[in-house]
Amino acid sequence: VTEPDLIAACLRGDPRAQRQLYNQFAGLMLTVCRRYLKRQEDAEEALLLGFAKVFRALPTFRQEGSFEGWVRRIMVNEALMELRRREPLHLSFEDFAQPENLAATPATADTQLQADELLALLQTLPPGYRAVFNLYALEGYSHLEIAEALGISEGTSKSQLSKARAMLQRRLAPQPTSF
């Protein structure tokens, strides 16, 4: 079944097509949500609400761009909303100076890092840093778009990205071996 046919069947309310669409994107989108949210349950809640929005807004999809990109954008918005509900973003400003957030975590070589380890690393970031890093580095948003999405200034977005990277690099740095 091609993607337009699948979308058309979903628009007709075909339950099998809806299930197929869900199966096709649920795993990918759950990872997207987990990048933003620390707890698995919150990520699943965002996924659930995101899919509900996808099926509700399906008639508005104009089939001009990538359908996966359209779904991903909905999921990112839903994850950010869930993030605001669960982990207030303003905490990130205060949390940055906390020593425990700056502590390096032991890590293997970059190439050997698995997805779950990367997710675990992301989840150690304060919510604001995590959101900015995800939006900029993985979603490709500009700082202007990030500022609009999070309700912050562009300068704050740049600053938080820089600090998020610094924290990640520190945690990825190989631990000095002591003899």
Next chain:
Amino acid sequence: MASGNNLDDLFRQQLGQHATPPGEDLQRRLAELAEAERLDQLFRTGLGSHASQPRRALWERLEDEHLRPPARRRRGVVAWWQLSAAAMLLLALLGCGLWRSGYLGPRPGLATTQPVSRPAVRAGVRGPGQPLASGQDQLLVKESIAVTLARHSKKNQENRTTRATAATFSPSSPPIATTARPRRSAPAPLAARRFHLQPQQPDAATGALATTGRRAPAGQPQPPTPAGTPEVPASRSLSTMTAMVAPAEIIEVDVRRGPAPPPRPPRW
């Protein structure tokens, strides 16, 4: 002009292939950018196409909470209306059945029990020329009278101690069977009801055919009595009725028996 060309050649020769080594600050910034890009690339490749397996219950929740509920609610509303329609139909059928059996409403030529004050009583009056009821209808009539009398008698026994009975008989009126409802028993002259029993009516207790009587004012001419019909004394009917029906309730029972209906002409 020639000196200008020489100047250009000089700069081109000196700077064209010359590589200026970046300063330390610039080198550090470039290294940071490269490191940041490497970091972004690491996360992009590691998580960009990674799929986590959601729990199976998540799809069921999505279906139950977001995809199917409107349809279920619609089905529920439809079922509610269907149930209501079925109940109404059942009630209508039940009422129709009771009506046809003569229990609730007047039936031409048959007995009914009606409150005195209802004008519908007149609808049940059958003239002397109207046909007789069938045997089955007579049985139904007898049953309905017995049930009604028993019910009213029981109810009135309960009310007898608290409510006064206003059923009185005018001495100038013909023999009547009168009972008054408790709620209409206030002034005795007004509450007194006069009813004329048809002379040929048998007592309801005898099991004979009974029909609804008509309230008739005193002095109104009575319908003719068919010949050959045994005549029941009105006083007996009155005493029987008043004995069976409590005085606080008006139950009127007229029993008539008319002549046999003329045979119908055959329809061709």
